[in-house]
Amino acid sequence: MRELAALDIAATAVAGGVAFGGSWEGCYRANLGSRIASRILWRVAEFDYRNEQDLYSAARAIDWPRYFRVERTLRVNVTAQKSPLKSLEFATLRVKDAVCDRFRDALGKRPSIDRANPDLRVHAFLESSRATLYLDTSGEPLFKRGWRAGAAEAPLRENLAAGIVMLTGWKPEEALLDPMCGGGTLLVEAAAMARGRAPGAKRRFAFEKLAAFDTGLWERVKQEPRGSEHAPAVYGSDTEPKALNAARRNLAEAGVERWVKLERADLLERTAPAPSGVMVMNPPYGERMGSPEELARFYPRLGDALKQRFAGWRCCIFTADLRLPKLIRLEPARRTPLWNGALECRLYEFEIVAGSHRRPK
Template identity: 55%
Template sequence: MNKYFAICPRGLEELLLDELRGVGGEDLQAVHGGVFFAGDWSTCYRANLESRIATRILWHIVKGPYVKEEDIYRLAVRQLWPNHFTVTNTMRVVTTAIKCPLKSLDFVTLRVKDAVCDRFREDLGDRPNIETRNPDVSVHVFLTENECTLYLDTSGQPLWQRGFRKASVDAPLKENLAAGILKLTGWQPGTPLIDPMCGSGTFLLEAVQMALDRAPGLDRTFSFERLKSFEAMNWAHIRAAAEARVKPAEPLDIRGYDSDERAVRATRRNLQESGFGGVVTVDHGDVLETQPLTDHGILVANPPYGERIGEQDELAAFYPQLGTALKRHWAGWNCFFFTADLRLPKLVGLKPSRKTPLFNGPLECRLFEIRMVSGSNRKG
């Protein structure tokens, strides 16, 4: 049984825990920014393939106390790195820390890199090459105030990189954050879904994959495929099982609109290149004019908070108009707005029934739920 740590956007830890339980994870423990879990290699492979929420899955190698950099070097040099990957694999070291008293994390990174290379030299007479941009293998160092944990990354490129979104407009949401937001809305396939400010279509792409039961990692490779422990037959079976359960792509009641023609073109291109061209309807439309075709459903939007429409004073003028449009057109719908602009509910003039704190990278945000009660607020 291996131990792992799955990283995710802050605020989505409990959703990730549920996902990991679903792929066989045991001894699950959610902490800020991720979930500890245990499992065999099948669990690791399935977590990478199936998780919509995780950013990456790290395999726990060792944990030990430290006072100074040389303690970390000694911990790292004692590990049998040549048992985990070959000398021909390129590698890098990534260091993160919370309340670490050491002066330079760059120096820690350098000492761990030296330790791994020294171990290879001692055992094999040769050392792996360093590649910082796109290495075969990444060693992750995590430091607390007095403990160092060493991991090997099993994911490679971040898991939010599904391999789909080729075209994008300004500052798109990462796919795993969009997937988490969709889960927080309670949306289920079969329920009408509209994103009236769809940008490059991230919410739409994630919703389609959920509706078709399509594992988000089917179109990409993973770092675990380069580890010596890789079980190729096991992975082939897991992947084939995931491919076999994908539902046929048929038109769904999922719609996207944007007032920017470039965004509409980008979304259509992304859906087309992902094989979902005929599944989702995407049209040019202003959020203030857009109207639903059904009397209930989920509206989800990531409105601008300073960039796309304008600065703070322009948004302050836009929000009351948005409130009027919601009252006029969206009775019976559950409306969700993900934003870093905490003025939104007050300026929209509608009281949120729920406020969920989330982080978009370092940026603190909220997911506001505004229930538009059927039969009230409707104007001619």
């Protein structure tokens, strides 16, 4: 909500997201400027239902040809929470049939379905007795910014990375270091934020395919000033040359390489690039990169490295490994629960103060 407020959009919290009303201008601005949203959905109908026939009837009652041309390709997604329906697949088919039948009634032809790369998506969200239909104004999810060129292992989603940077409370005047930067997602998002780069500037949106699309308004929204441009001091390091190459390519593609210094270094040995700042990272976790035993040996050494070389820094560690605060032997100043897909995670924040080498009793 705070992010939308900064875009001049008043929103309210709802289950699983936030809701806002208003003009297309707000919709274009949110799609272009939100760093943490996954998609912006336009609610076109809400109704009670008990079975698939109710879904079909309500979806067919909507004047779909008013919203988009029959030449647009389509995909329908159904998600549910406590829905009495047995098969979501069948529910999806009924909604798809309803949209197509409505077109056929009106125009004698129907839109084609394209599950892989549709022009437009209809989302149905089913609760126990209430259904809501949405037209997706984003298209590809908003974390796809169009800058990811280099492949590294286990990259964070761009909108999660942006949310993590926001939660650290980093200000562009402070130094920022990701000492386990992998493909550089946190670095790109932090630098783009500080430079006032619109996260959606390099991509297209589904709203451009809707009948109501207003090219002039969209051009105006794209030209709007995006806040002040800072000259941030952002640093990244990793032990793997392959990860650093991917980070370099991503930073260049995002147009922020000028603001980020990369180097090959082991976090357990490297020094701080500035007397104080914000460290943010997500260490390896899981089968592929760090076994529980390896990590249990790594965390105490990480705690020692932070205490010895990062006094004056605020260190924020994002992980699904809930053993971390105990094993790192530092008391977190804050722990924020977050989800990485279905994986429950925490963002732990440690204030590293000179001389405080012991966990307080």
